[in-house]
Amino acid sequence: MRYxxxxxxxxxxxxxxxxxxxxxxxxxxxxxxxxxxxxxxAMVAKGDEVCVIESVKAASDILxxxxxxxxxxxxxxxxxxxxxxxxxxxxxWFFKMKIDDLSVLDDFMSEDEYKDFLG
Amino acid sequence: MTETGLNLTPLHALHLExxxxxxxxxxxxxxxxxxxxxxxEHLHTRTRAGLFDVSHMGQVILxxxxxxxxxxxxxxxxxxxxxxxxQRYALFTNQDGGILDDLxxxxxxxxxxxxxNAACKQxxxxxxxxxxxxxxxxxxxxxxxxxxxxxxxxxxxxxxxPGVAAMRFMDVATPEWxxxxxxxxxxxxxxxxxxxxxxxxxxxxxxxxxxxxxxxVAPIGLGxxxxxxxxxxxxxYGHDIDTATTPVEAGLTWAIQKxxxxxxxxxxxxxxxxxxxxxxxxxxxxxxxxxxxxGRAPMRGGTVLWDAPEGGTHVGTVTSGGYGPSVESPVAMGxxxxxxxxPGTPVWGELRGRRLPVTVCELPFRPSTYKR
Numbered sequence: 215m216r217y218x219x220x221x222x223x224x225x226x227x228x229x230x231x232x233x234x235x236x237x238x239x240x241x242x243x244x245x246x247x248x249x250x251x252x253x254x255x256a257m258v259a260k261g262d263e264v265c266v267i268e269s270v271k272a273a274s275d276i277l278x279x280x281x282x283x284x285x286x287x288x289x290x291x292x293x294x295x296x297x298x299x300x301x302x303x304x305x306x307w308f309f310k311m312k313i314d315d316l317s318v319l320d321d322f323m324s325e326d327e328y329k330d331f332l333g
Numbered sequence: 334m335t336e337t338g339l340n341l342t343p344l345h346a347l348h349l350e351x352x353x354x355x356x357x358x359x360x361x362x363x364x365x366x367x368x369x370x371x372x373x374e375h376l377h378t379r380t381r382a383g384l385f386d387v388s389h390m391g392q393v394i395l396x397x398x399x400x401x402x403x404x405x406x407x408x409x410x411x412x413x414x415x416x417x418x419x420q421r422y423a424l425f426t427n428q429d430g431g432i433l434d435d436l437x438x439x440x441x442x443x444x445x446x447x448x449x450n451a452a453c454k455q456x457x458x459x460x461x462x463x464x465x466x467x468x469x470x471x472x473x474x475x476x477x478x479x480x481x482x483x484x485x486x487x488x489x490x491x492x493x494x495p496g497v498a499a500m501r502f503m504d505v506a507t508p509e510w511x512x513x514x515x516x517x518x519x520x521x522x523x524x525x526x527x528x529x530x531x532x533x534x535x536x537x538x539x540x541x542x543x544x545x546x547x548x549x550v551a552p553i554g555l556g557x558x559x560x561x562x563x564x565x566x567x568x569x570y571g572h573d574i575d576t577a578t579t580p581v582e583a584g585l586t587w588a589i590q591k592x593x594x595x596x597x598x599x600x601x602x603x604x605x606x607x608x609x610x611x612x613x614x615x616x617x618x619x620x621x622x623x624x625x626x627x628g629r630a631p632m633r634g635g636t637v638l639w640d641a642p643e644g645g646t647h648v649g650t651v652t653s654g655g656y657g658p659s660v661e662s663p664v665a666m667g668x669x670x671x672x673x674x675x676p677g678t679p680v681w682g683e684l685r686g687r688r689l690p691v692t693v694c695e696l697p698f699r700p701s702t703y704k705r
Contacts, residue, residue: 244366244370244371244372244556245370245371245372245373247372247629247631247656247663248629248630248631248656248663250630266630266685268630268631268656270371270372270375270556270560270655270656270658271365271371271556273631273633292629295629299370
């Protein structure tokens with residue numbers, strides 16, 4: 215598992231990257247009440263806003279961590295946004311991306327580095 | 334005060350001990366939520382009982398000959414008939430009919446007790462000192478204010494003070510607890526039955542702990558306080574009402590009793606009477622309405638409202654909105670032209686560049702459960 219400074223996690227699953235938000239991010243957001251997912255087959259660039267998350271407190275975005283193509287989205291989050299709070303690093307993944315070069319993931323933080331980042 | 338310049342309430346240490354997340358609010362460091370989280374805190378208040386620290390709000394004593402009649406010069410509310418032991422909702426208005434603040438006024442025998450919004454309290458004090466020179470205007474600075482709200486509130490408070498069970502909605506009383514006077518009103522701002530309790534600062538820690546020790550009582554933060562009052566259709570000053578909205582536009586004419594209306598025994602005689610009485614006679618050009626966004630996306634304050642899915646006119650704005658945990662859908666309030674304000678009217682709210690359908694609806698979203 216790799217981590218971004220935007221509190222997203224990235225996990226390689228075969229030839230795709232699965233993206234979600236960290237437990238820390240889910241806790242900071244509070245109870246999630248709405249999730250909007252990207253279109254499948256959308257080509258996205260690193261930093262694009264690809265998902266919207268609304269909690270009881272505020273709206274926030276998930277940014278594409280790398281360039282690539284969205285190949286699958288987790289429709290369960292649309293019907294049950296609370297999954298994001300219940301299992302942020304498991305069942306509540308947001309989308310899967312196909313990317314050209316999986317080695318770009320090495321640029322992101324490891325679990326230990328992310329823990330240090332959180333302080 | 335903290336090094337950040339924020340005021341602390343007498344319960345600050347208790348909030349930290351209970352694991353609250355603290356945020357700045359109206360110049361105070363206040364708990365926005367406890368570990369339970371906003372959603373569960375909201376639902377807990379609706380099904381059991383929630384304890385809120387509202388000590389940031391202003392408590393003010395007014396004393397002097399005919400204080401109630403004098404205060405009528407600043408509010409469009411009938412206070413002269415307010416019986417001892419009763420409380421009424423009121424509004425300070427300005428010359429244009431706009432709202433300077435909303436408040437509670439209690440008749441406590443030889444004085445009136447006012448509870449005003451935290452962000453407005455200095456301005457309210459100055460306004461009363463200037464407008465009511467014959468009265469003593471005395472801010473209460475040595476008492477905290479708690480709200481205990483929800484269906485379990487009566488049993489929990491009665492365990493400490495048996496007499497409160499006999500109180501009705503908007504009654505006020507002065508029972509004792511461990512030898513100190515509490516100023517209790519059967520009221521609140523969640524749409525639930527409940528109480529607001531003014532407690533001497535030195536005692537409030539013990540009193541709050543005694544309430545939290547009662548079955549079903551949990552501490553509740555400002556996050557849930559906001560979603561509770563929104564579902565109840567209650568206005569948040571600075572969002573749903575302000576100096577640019579009149580009580581008539583805001584749908585608060587129920588707070589303007591017959592005696593102060595056209596043809597009443599003490600007609601007018603408050604700031605903005607010309608505008609307010611004319612709007613009451615002719616109807617206002619715009620009205621506060623309930624709004625139900627379709628789908629699940631919350632529409633928050635500031636969301637622009639259109640009269641068509643594309644093109645059309647910008648007809649209004651959401652003044653507060655979010656997710657309603659008890660109604661299990663997004664809920665919002667805002668202002669629309671009178672001809673667009675009937676329940677069932679379709680409008681569109683602009684969210685992230687797209688217009689999503691919204692239906693005008695009756696307020697409140699959830700009926701109140703006051704013990705009348």
